[in-house]
Amino acid sequence: MTQAALEIKDAETTALITGSEAIAVACKLADVDVITAYPIRPYDTVMQYVAKLVANGELDCEYIVAESEHSQFEIVKHASAAGARVFCGSSGVGWMYAFEALTVTPALRIPMVAMVGNRALDDPGAFGVEHNDALAVRDLGWQLVWVDNAQEALDTALIAYRVAEDRRVFLPCAISCDGAFLTHSQALVKIPSSEKVNAFLPRYDRGDLLLHPDNPITVAPQANEDWLMEIRRQTAAAMERSYTVIREVYRDFERIFGRSYGNPFFEEYETEDADIVLVGMGTLSIPVKVAIRQMRKEGKKVGFVRMRWFRPFAAEELAKSLGRFAAVGIIDRDFSLGAPYLSGVLATEVRAAMYPSAKRPPIPGFICGLGGREVTVPDVVKMSDIVYEAADGKAQPLTQWIGLRE
Amino acid sequence: MGRLFAVEIVYRGIFQKTLAKNISRAIVLAAHCEGKPGISFGRYGDSPERNGIPAKSFAIVATDDLTLEEGMAKYEPKEVDISIAVDDTLCKGVESWAWYGLQPINRLTKPGGTLIVTSREQPETLIPMCHRKEYPYQLAIVKGIPSFSGLWVYKDDHTDVRILGAIARLLPELFGLESVQKAIMQEWQDPVKASSAARSYERITSVTVRPEQGNPEEPYKFELPKWWEMGEGIAIPGIAPGHTMQDPESQKSGGYQPARNPTFKKFTTRTMRPVVNFDTCIKCTLCWLQCPDSCFDVTPEGLYDANMEACCGCGVCEAVCPVKDCVTMVNEIAFQDNASQWEMWRKDKPVYQAWLKEKIEHRPERSHGFRYRGQYEEQVPEMMEIAREDGA
Ligand code: SF4
Ligand code: SF4
Numbered sequence: 001m002t003q004a005a006l007e008i009k010d011a012e013t014t015a016l017i018t019g020s021e022a023i024a025v026a027c028k029l030a031d032v033d034v035i036t037a038y039p040i041r042p043y044d045t046v047m048q049y050v051a052k053l054v055a056n057g058e059l060d061c062e063y064i065v066a067e068s069e070h071s072q073f074e075i076v077k078h079a080s081a082a083g084a085r086v087f088c089g090s091s092g093v094g095w096m097y098a099f100e101a102l103t104v105t106p107a108l109r110i111p112m113v114a115m116v117g118n119r120a121l122d123d124p125g126a127f128g129v130e131h132n133d134a135l136a137v138r139d140l141g142w143q144l145v146w147v148d149n150a151q152e153a154l155d156t157a158l159i160a161y162r163v164a165e166d167r168r169v170f171l172p173c174a175i176s177c178d179g180a181f182l183t184h185s186q187a188l189v190k191i192p193s194s195e196k197v198n199a200f201l202p203r204y205d206r207g208d209l210l211l212h213p214d215n216p217i218t219v220a221p222q223a224n225e226d227w228l229m230e231i232r233r234q235t236a237a238a239m240e241r242s243y244t245v246i247r248e249v250y251r252d253f254e255r256i257f258g259r260s261y262g263n264p265f266f267e268e269y270e271t272e273d274a275d276i277v278l279v280g281m282g283t284l285s286i287p288v289k290v291a292i293r294q295m296r297k298e299g300k301k302v303g304f305v306r307m308r309w310f311r312p313f314a315a316e317e318l319a320k321s322l323g324r325f326a327a328v329g330i331i332d333r334d335f336s337l338g339a340p341y342l343s344g345v346l347a348t349e350v351r352a353a354m355y356p357s358a359k360r361p362p363i364p365g366f367i368c369g370l371g372g373r374e375v376t377v378p379d380v381v382k383m384s385d386i387v388y389e390a391a392d393g394k395a396q397p398l399t400q401w402i403g404l405r406e
Numbered sequence: 407m408g409r410l411f412a413v414e415i416v417y418r419g420i421f422q423k424t425l426a427k428n429i430s431r432a433i434v435l436a437a438h439c440e441g442k443p444g445i446s447f448g449r450y451g452d453s454p455e456r457n458g459i460p461a462k463s464f465a466i467v468a469t470d471d472l473t474l475e476e477g478m479a480k481y482e483p484k485e486v487d488i489s490i491a492v493d494d495t496l497c498k499g500v501e502s503w504a505w506y507g508l509q510p511i512n513r514l515t516k517p518g519g520t521l522i523v524t525s526r527e528q529p530e531t532l533i534p535m536c537h538r539k540e541y542p543y544q545l546a547i548v549k550g551i552p553s554f555s556g557l558w559v560y561k562d563d564h565t566d567v568r569i570l571g572a573i574a575r576l577l578p579e580l581f582g583l584e585s586v587q588k589a590i591m592q593e594w595q596d597p598v599k600a601s602s603a604a605r606s607y608e609r610i611t612s613v614t615v616r617p618e619q620g621n622p623e624e625p626y627k628f629e630l631p632k633w634w635e636m637g638e639g640i641a642i643p644g645i646a647p648g649h650t651m652q653d654p655e656s657q658k659s660g661g662y663q664p665a666r667n668p669t670f671k672k673f674t675t676r677t678m679r680p681v682v683n684f685d686t687c688i689k690c691t692l693c694w695l696q697c698p699d700s701c702f703d704v705t706p707e708g709l710y711d712a713n714m715e716a717c718c719g720c721g722v723c724e725a726v727c728p729v730k731d732c733v734t735m736v737n738e739i740a741f742q743d744n745a746s747q748w749e750m751w752r753k754d755k756p757v758y759q760a761w762l763k764e765k766i767e768h769r770p771e772r773s774h775g776f777r778y779r780g781q782y783e784e785q786v787p788e789m790m791e792i793a794r795e796d797g798a
Contacts, residue, residue, distance in 0.1 A: 107639075107640055108639055108640055109638055109639035109640075170638070170639070208637075208641075209638065209639045209641050216643070216644030216645070216646070217641045217642065217643060217644050218641065218642050218643075218644050219639065219640060219641045220640050220641075221640070221642060222503075223640070224451045224503070224504060225451065225481075226630055227630075227636075229633070230631070230632070230633035230636055231633075231636075231640055233633040234633055234634075234636065234638050237633075237634075238638075
């Protein structure tokens with residue numbers, strides 16, 4: 001990684017950078033005011049790149065290395081309440097150590113943007129990717145988005161600021177980047193000019209919620225059962241509005257940067273004529289796409305749906321799309337032990353989303369690629385075959401572990 | 407459906423937490439001796455681990471299990487047969503963590519129900535302190551020093567069983583004296599406690615409080631906003647800065663009075679209040695600096711007036727004042743209002759000095775049970791004496 005590659009000129013440039021560097025570059029482009037850090041792999045790659053930008057005088061921000069993840073997230077929470085644009089992040093058990101701070105952030109309507117370098121939860125100590133860390137906050141009011149390449153990481157970070165800081169939303173957003181596959185591998189990334197970024201991303205305006213001596217307010221007083229439900233309902237309403245705002249922001253992104261992501265909530269690959277589809281999140285999309293191309297040569301019409309936004313969850317749209325297929329296989333790079341049908345989180349949620357739909361294909365679930373294990377092309381073929389069998393009505397377990405030594 | 411009974415015990419956080427629990431438990435146990443099922447619980451939203459803050463315990467009893475469930479289906483009873491105030495200064499009203507604004511001590515007392523107060527005062531003193539009700543109710547006084555102790559120690563001065571004996575007399579449908587004594591023997595194995603209950607049973611009397619008697623002040627009223635009417639982000643307006651004070655005699659402005667939360671005053675936490683001798687005050691600022699609740703208003707001439715709407719009666723000002731007898735804590739029961747002492751002093755100094763002298767000299771002894779070393783040990787025998795005579 002050379003210095004030149006990180007430099008952002010006014011005109012669009014191309015640089016060979018990792019997903020983590022792409023996020024750091026987005027912080028620079030967004031002119032973030034306060035960044036806190038605490039090392040844990042793979043998130044620490046972002047903090048290193050941010051530190052380098054600050055040290056080189058390229059990024060003017062308060063860069064605070066906290067004494068733990070809990071403080072790391074608390075500091076940016078307070079800075080954001082005082083009107084600063086903030087960035088933060090962690091991985092695996094580091095994210096879990098920050099959990100108290102993570103729970104209070106949505107209710108206080110803090111538009112924090114965080115990067116989760118997805119990592120297996122200890123024990124055993126392991127660096128590899130699992131999605132359980134980010135998914136742990138799925139009930140709390142965090143917006144959650146998964147990306148599968150460095151370009152998307154950079155773009156999504158800019159989009160995340162715009163969505164989170166929209167007054168109708170004011171909710172935190174975590175961008176999930178798979179450890180290793182995305183955080184540690186370099187790819188060619190288009191870096192937009194700061195003019196364009198400025199046109200896309202207005203200043204963060206906290207308005208009447210600004211914590212400032214000129215605006216004396218008390219934030220987060222104790223409240224009893226007479227108030228909690230109303231406060232939760234407000235946060236829920238913000239999450240409902242986020243759905244609309246995300247659509248608006250992707251439209252604006254396309255207008256200003258000239259690049260389009262199509263449907264913001266999920267990407268469809270080879271689905272037009274597909275018999276069956278697989279559904280998954282993050283970088284497992286790459287082996288899945290390769291396998292699909294291979295299977296199509298053999299006449300198996302398999303498609304893929306990659307979920308980007310997990311919160312808010314585009315349930316109706318997804319149900320409408322998935323209702324078109326004879327069967328749908330869900331690949332979970334996570335686990336939810338004891339969950340309905342022993343499935344992973346994504347399978348359980350997709351099934352819940354499909355239930356009110358008139359067209360409900362069989363939905364087998366797969367647990368795959370845990371702890372950073374490679375999701376291989378043969379794994380994908382195997383899963384596709386099982387989904388075809390489900391389409392044919394063959395009875396089988398609703399959850400199967402794939403790529404497991406057995 | 408059978409009959410449902412509800413009793414509330416209003417008490418002071420920390421000092422009376424165990425006392426309240428013992429009373430509500432014993433009510434249920436005594437009723438159980440007569441085959442009535444019941445439950446006992448503390449008001450969950452209260453914060454009884456804070457010094458002196460008003461809090462509640464409830465005992466719910468029914469004639470059968472299904473009726474009891476009707477009582478248990480509610481978070482707390484909407485009305486009670488008996489309200490018990492184990493400290494007489496609670497008659498001025500209560501502001502707890504669980505309620506909004508100052509609420510009358512008799513708020514839940516049902517028509518014809520009874521308010522039992524432990525006090526050395528007469529009904530004539532207590533009735534004007536209690537808020538008026540639209541209907542008549544009974545007031546019964548269990549004679550004695552309000553029983554205060556710590557969170558970990560229990561001052562066994564028989565207040566608990568004397569209240570039980572009184573209940574057996576005032577609401578015989580709930581339980582009789584025999585059941586009270588049976589429950590006492592089961593819980594405490596103490597025949598002396600059982601006889602204290604009996605004496606209280608024999609001697610307790612009550613007076614009727616009529617609708618035109620009592621404090622005419624309207625209790626604080628409000629409506630809870632809808633979710634979309636509330637501000638977002640759990641943010642509420644801060645308290646505005648303060649302003650100068652005006653001298654009632656010279657009309658001169660000066661000094662500083664901080665603005666305070668108009669709906670959360672805290673003064674019902676107080677069992678003692680400071681009285682200040684402005685003639686001996688040397689304006690050293692210590693009381694003003696050390697008061698944990700910023701209660702002192704700075705007067706135009708630089709004196710410090712403890713604001714009685716805000717003071718929670720902690721006694722720190724008395725402890726830090728360097729001038730002998732300049733700040734003195736006096737039992738709250740000796741006062742009828744929260745008027746400014748400084749204004750009274752400014753209007754007529756000799757009258758104020760006479761008032762101050764009277765308050766201090768005749769102050770009914772009051773403490774949290776440990777104002778000076780050994781006081782706690784002194785009070786138990788004194789209370790036992792009262793229990794034996796029981797106001798006779
Ligand atoms: S007793 Fe004195 S120090 Fe304590 S709250 Fe009242 S005025 Fe302040
Ligand atoms: S501490 Fe005593 S002497 Fe000092 S200002 Fe207060 S009342 Fe006056």
